[in-house]
Amino acid sequence: MVNCCGLVSEKNEPVPLKSISVELQIKDHVASVCSSLQYLNEEDRPLEAVFVFPLPAEAAVCHFSAKIGDQEIVAEVQEKQSARDQYDDAVSSGQQAFLLEESEESSDVFRLSVGCLSPGQNASITIIYVIELSVQADEALRFCLPAVLNPRYKPAASPAGVPEVSSTSVIPYTLSLSVEVISSDRISRLLSSCPLEPLQYLDKQHCHATVNLSAGHRFDKDVELFVYYENSHQPTAVVEAGSSVAQSGSLMADPALMISLYPEFPASVMSSLASRGEFVFVVDRSGSMDCKMHHGNDAQMRIESARDTLLLLLKSLPMGCYFNIYGFGSHFESFFPQSVVYSEDTMEEALKRVKSMNADMGGTEILRPLKHIYSQPCYPDHPRQIFIFTDGEVWNTKEVLDLVKAHVYSHRCFSFGIGEGASTALITGMAREGSGHAQFITGTDRMQPKVMQSLRFALQPAVDNISVDWAVPKGMKVDMLSPPINTLFQGQRALIYAQIKGRSSEKKEGAVTVKYRLKDQPVTNQLQFTLEPTEDTGMTIHRLAARSVIRSLEMEERAEGADTENIRSRVVELSVQARISSVHTAFIAVNKDSKQTVKGALLQRRVPVQHMMASMHGGGRRMCGMAAPMLMQCSARSARAPRMDINYAIPMRACMMQSNSMRIESDSDEAEPQKDPLLQLVSLQKAEGFWELNASLAAVFGKTEDEVTNQKAAQVDGSVWATVLALIWLNTYKSDQQDEWQFVAMKAASWIRSQKRDGLSQCVCDGNALFGCQVTEDTLGI
Known part of the structure; x- marks a missing residue:
């Protein structure tokens, strides 16, 4: 096994990909992206290489060209097999040729074949695509330039032969990015997950602006941009x-x-959200969920964040609904044989199992748990809402999407891509085909507010007709x-x-x-x-x-x-007409004027692509991601010898899952207390919405049990007092996280109103005195 990154030769030489530059133009809600990749053949022989790299699944690739020296070759869109044959013919005859294809398994992966690059020769590849920008919870428009393509897991029944990779390497190329924003609306700000130079406004109305990525950026993680307009919700x-x-x-x-x-x-x-429904939470427990959410020192592991999110979800569900939780990897398991009624007992049982959830289930096989869920009968008047959390990729993306679409009339699907590299085709596709909503949690994003936004959507009544x-x-x-x-x-x-x-x-x-x-x-x-x-x-x-x-x-x-x-004929016709990519077409460019040819008989053979499955059944190592563009295989050719295929190791993030035998876990039901005071408070709430007055609750407030109890009026019930205090504390100390606790607060306020107790006004007054604040009854919703 060869342990190196990017494009390698038979001598294991460094990659010839030297740099990537991107020009991004955003017009209102649409982006046009022009990416230029600079290659250099440092071999002493002509070289052919195949790269696999990610693009957003929603992108329409509309231009592909190659520049060698002063000559630019603009690719044509052709029927895929015809383009492949033309490429093979050109390379076999010593002509320079370039082929860009969309993956047949997933629309967010492309393969670029660079054929017959002469020794010492530079090549500049330009790819242009257009895309709609997604709207975020805070009304920002999000653009993501993906740098990471996570391992794509193949089920055990799929063909074998994919190597394990156990090395990591530094990404050897840099990225330059320039951004221009043109809008009919005023641009209020632009943020990024990566360092930016100051935003420059080009007009007095602040409708035209430019900004650049700070120089020297190492393209080892996704680049996210968030554009904020003053009136982003204007039709x-x-x-x-x-x-x-x-x-x-x-x-x-x-x-x-x-x-x-x-x-x-x-x-x-909208004044009263739906209280009925069946909520099914499907959580990726593959090895890569043991990776960190981001590169910061305070980053949680992905599985830890998922556990915290499940706690918040379970506490936010309305009484009388049904729910179940599935974990999946190479196999799957559910907490209950079928969805159960939400109650104090079932919630507590589920929370105990959530605490013991680990990333210990091998690969990422999502099709089987979905089939099992869809095979379960739905509950009358309880519309099914499926929440799917995953950080990885699957080979059978289109089969998964077909399954979701086939059951669209019985459920809504809300999908969450965790960490950099989660497949946009899978995440956005499941939400689109399942009439739901997709979210991506990357960088320092917190999972909880995004999931709570989707829960708000799920609780909205379904629109029909x-x-x-x-x-x-x-x-x-x-x-x-x-x-x-x-x-x-x-x-x-x-x-x-x-x-x-x-x-x-x-x-x-x-x-x-x-x-x-x-x-x-x-x-x-x-x-x-x-x-x-x-x-x-x-x-x-x-x-x-x-x-x-x-x-x-x-x-x-x-x-x-x-x-x-x-249908295939119609796809090809429209793809060629519009000059955009599709699964049945490809971009082909041949330098027919090139005088630099390889003489002698050459073996004409399509370069096989070795796809990555960095996952082992039974607790082997699992890598968290890979940088892209990535070479899947390269071939060196000479006039004397047939083509030689060289396997290589794809660069991976330095994040591995220890084998189960090395993992030290406690089987006890006792789990470490939540460090986050908000999650501590939420964990103490009962299913009906109230809190009990005890030392654990007082500790969240930073008080002793006596301090909290002595402030209570004698005639006030302890649980009412505790619940009022919890609401005051949330509104005072966690107002910036209201998106996360809004549903637990709604349940709490509803429970208080149902008690029909006197003295609430005095209770709120005493609570304000305890915390030194001034929160009104209207603010608390009681």
Whole structure:
């Protein structure tokens, strides 16, 4: 086994990838990303290399080119097999060729083949893609440049032959990143997970700004950017003119429309969240969950953060619902044979088992536990909500997504990608196909507030009977390109792509109306927009719309009884037309003018890609991630010898799981107390929502039991007093973490109101005196 990183030769030489530079342009909610990768062949022979690297699953790759010396070769989009054959022919004849392919297993992984790079020769590869920016809990728009691709786990029944890797290496290349933000809304700030130079505003309105990543950044972790606009929840419509050279009547020739809607539900419906439901929490317990959440000294292990999050979730559930918890790895197990009614007893039993959860279940195989969950009958009037937590990758991403989609009418799926490198295709795909919501927890993010936001979505009543109606001038029509909307959440963006056909001499204005039912109540949201095209959009909206259509067709192709040949033909036609990637096409570039050829007979053979499975059954070592772009295999060729394939070790994060025999764990039910006072307080709350007056509660407040008890009025019940104190303490000392404790506080306030006790006003007054604060009854919700 060769222990080194990146591109290696048969002599185990350093990688020729020297640097990566990225130019990012953000226009409102859409980003265009131009990445340039600089390569150098330091071998004394021509070289071919295959790199595998991650891109966001939602990205539409729309340009690929290679520059060798002063000559630039721009790639064409072709049917995939045709492109592969052309690449093989070119490389075998000594021509320089480049092939960019989307993985057939997962849409967030691409393979780049660099063929026939002469000794000492430089090559600059440019890849451009466009993508919609996701909206975060704090209303920021998030862009992520992935640097890490986690190990993709293959089930035991899959073909073997994947090597174990037990070495780590320093990433030898740097990243430069420049960012330009152009918005119709005022830019309030821009944050990043990596050091940035100061933000420079280019206009007085603060609608145009630039910023650069600090020099010398080592590209060993994801780069995240968060853009904040003053009115990020403002519904918008963008009309983009069609291409004058595209075929008449095609998607690329007609104007394209992108609608961003933010549904606003009636206050009467939102005032009381749903109290019924079945909540199934599915937690990754593979070896890599023993890695740290981030690189800081105070970082928790991922499994520890998951345990804390489960505590918060279990305490936040409403009485009368059903719940269950699954752990999965190479196998899976559930806390209960089937979901049970939420009560004090079942909650306490679950919490005991949560405390003993470890990252000790091997690989990452998510399909089997999902099949088991879907095989369980649903409870009438208790809609199923599945929460899935994972930090890894699976090879059968598309099979998982097909399964989730097949059961979309019986559940909603909320997915969470933990740590850098979690598959965007898997996480966003499960949420999309399961009518839920996706979250990524990276860097120093806390898992709890993001999970609580998704719980708020899950507790919202399900929207049904959704329809979209268009009003445009006579002579025009709108064809919706996005798949039918099957879910809406309060305050969360819904994107709609459409094609505008025809012409009209009337006023250039249109409107879109979204109608739906919410708890048997009809709701209507409408947006009026101009039909005048936006200037200088670079066909971005068309390509995102085409990507949306292609993804829908790819899902349709995998459905039982689908006309696969016809669908594949439509995908290829649209992919070539729009010049964007798909699973059935590839970008191919051949330098036919190159005079530097390799003479002699060469063996024509496609380079096999050795995929990583850094996981061992039965407690072997498991790596947490790998830096990218990554070479999966490289080949050196000469005129005298056939192609030689050289295996190598992918660079991994220095984070390994010790074998089970080396792990020291306590089997006792007694667990170390939570260090976080908030989690200490939450852990003491009863399922019905109240707290008991005891020394443990007083310790959270920083008081003795006598200090807390002596302040209580004689006629006040101890549990009411304790619960009022807990609410005052939360609002006083943890107001900045309200997203995390809002549901435990709602349960507590509801319980207090149900007691119908006198003297609450005096109780609140005495509590304020104890803590030296001034919190009102209205603030506490009692």
